[in-house]
Amino acid sequence: MGYGYRRKTCGYCRKDHAILDCEKLQTDAAEAEQKLKEWNTKYKLLAEKAILYSEAYKYEREKDAEGNSYYVYYKRDKERIQRQVNYRFHTEYEWDYDSMPDQLTNGDFCEIEKHRYTTERSIRRTIEKNKEVRAKASARAKKACSYCRQSGHTVRTCSQVKKDEMLHRKVHMISSYKYAKALSRFGVWTGAMVTGKSTMPKMATVAHLPTNPLLVPSNVETSYSRQPDGEYRRSSAKEVCKKAGISVEDLYDFLYLKSAFEGGLRFHSVGEQEGYYSGSNYRISGMAEVCFKTDTVKPEQIDEGGMLYKSSATLDHIYSRISARYNKPNQKERYGSNEINICRHIDDGYSSRYDLYEKKKRKEETWNKMANFVKENKDILNKIKKLNV
Numbered sequence: 109m110g111y112g113y114r115r116k117t118c119g120y121c122r123k124d125h126a127i128l129d130c131e132k133l134q135t136d137a138a139e140a141e142q143k144l145k146e147w148n149t150k151y152k153l154l155a156e157k158a159i160l161y162s163e164a165y166k167y168e169r170e171k172d173a174e175g176n177s178y179y180v181y182y183k184r185d186k187e188r189i190q191r192q193v194n195y196r197f198h199t200e201y202e203w204d205y206d207s208m209p210d211q212l213t214n215g216d217f218c219e220i221e222k223h224r225y226t227t228e229r230s231i232r233r234t235i236e237k238n239k240e241v242r243a244k245a246s247a248r249a250k251k252a253c254s255y256c257r258q259s260g261h262t263v264r265t266c267s268q269v270k271k272d273e274m275l276h277r278k279v280h281m282i283s284s285y286k287y288a289k290a291l292s293r294f295g296v297w298t299g300a301m302v303t304g305k306s307t308m309p310k311m312a313t314v315a316h317l318p319t320n321p322l323l324v325p326s327n328v329e330t331s332y333s334r335q336p337d338g339e340y341r342r343s344s345a346k347e348v349c350k351k352a353g354i355s356v357e358d359l360y361d362f363l364y365l366k367s368a369f370e371g372g373l374r375f376h377s378v379g380e381q382e383g384y385y386s387g388s389n390y391r392i393s394g395m396a397e398v399c400f401k402t403d404t405v406k407p408e409q410i411d412e413g414g415m416l417y418k419s420s421a422t423l424d425h426i427y428s429r430i431s432a433r434y435n436k437p438n439q440k441e442r443y444g445s446n447e448i449n450i451c452r453h454i455d456d457g458y459s460s461r462y463d464l465y466e467k468k469k470r471k472e473e474t475w476n477k478m479a480n481f482v483k484e485n486k487d488i489l490n491k492i493k494k495l496n497v
């Protein structure tokens with residue numbers, strides 16, 4: 109899972125990390141600083157000694173009593189060494205044959221030889237490289253994350269992405285439950301029947317909801333209107349419901365029901381083949397009447413006296429079908445539906461679409477509304493756990 113994670117190869121040590129995160133480069137650079145300080149007094153001499161010794165000794169393989177082989181380094185003759193010294197060192201190099209041991213162990217030889225390729229230039233190069241990389245790393249640290257605009261991390265390691273994914277999923281579950289509750293209450297699902305313009309009875313094939321049904325009613329109220337005291341203000345859902353003689357629960361069921369109808373319900377004639385474009389399709393996209401006492405809804409576009417005969421689909425069943433239509437949000441999507449419906453007003457078109465992202469950045473306002481919705485409906489998540497799905 110993640111955001112296109114791929115293997116990286118460090119340009120310095122070839123391991124699997126970005127060079128900006130390379131620890132070896134930093135420790136090597138610290139060491140190089142020290143070597144540079146002591147170059148003339150110590151490391152230059154060690155490098156020269158390494159060159160001298162690598163020319164002055166040759167190894168031979170020996171065997172111990174148990175038959176394991178090991179290497180011993182033997183000093184070559186003086187003349188041969190002088191020839192190589194003349195060749196290797198451009199300037200006069202003073203050395204003393206007699207002070208060099210006749211033989212060395214492998215460990216001793218390696219300890220001397222390890223300085224052979226240390227040069228002043230290579231030391232400076234390591235220091236420069238590290239400076240360059242540190243500058244880039246601090247620029248990266250100042251750069252803001254494309255998702256949350258906090259600095260010090262990228263979207264790849266953004267903890268907000270994970271939190272938002274979980275929140276989005278919860279909103280979808282709660283929303284699905286509320287749809288299922290309303291649709292099962294009014295029998296709007298596969299198996300429902302209406303009488304259409306033809307004399308044939310019609311049967312709903314499926315409640316044709318949007319593929320990612322997210323409806324978040326929050327603080328539902330009316331638009332501004334003159335109140336009994338003469339002031340203009342909004343009425344709350346509670347006030348509206350009291351006046352209409354329904355409960356707030358009824359109102360929310362109504363909002364979900366309306367949203368489902370607006371998505372469009374497809375009916376087809378009994379006995380006919382189902383097909384999206386076939387003439388027997390019958391689409392209903394509005395409600396003429398809702399009765400909260402008998403839990404019945406009369407759709408628009410049906411014959412005089414017609415009604416919707418309820419489906420017996422259970423809340424559990426409908427929930428399982430709707431919640432399965434989940435699509436994860438994707439901030440990289442340019443033309444997808446990264447938006448949710450948020451109901452604010454009862455009489456103001458019911459819901460408006462709110463974007464989840466703007467140019468890959470999370471829209472705080474929308475996510476806060478969703479977080480509130482989940483907070484207000486915590487009990488529903490518990491109810492979902494007990495569903496028989």
Ligand SMILES: [Zn+2]
Nearest residue numbers: 118120121130
């Ligand atoms: Zn590295």
Ligand SMILES: [Zn+2]
Nearest residue numbers: 253255256266
């Ligand atoms: Zn972030």
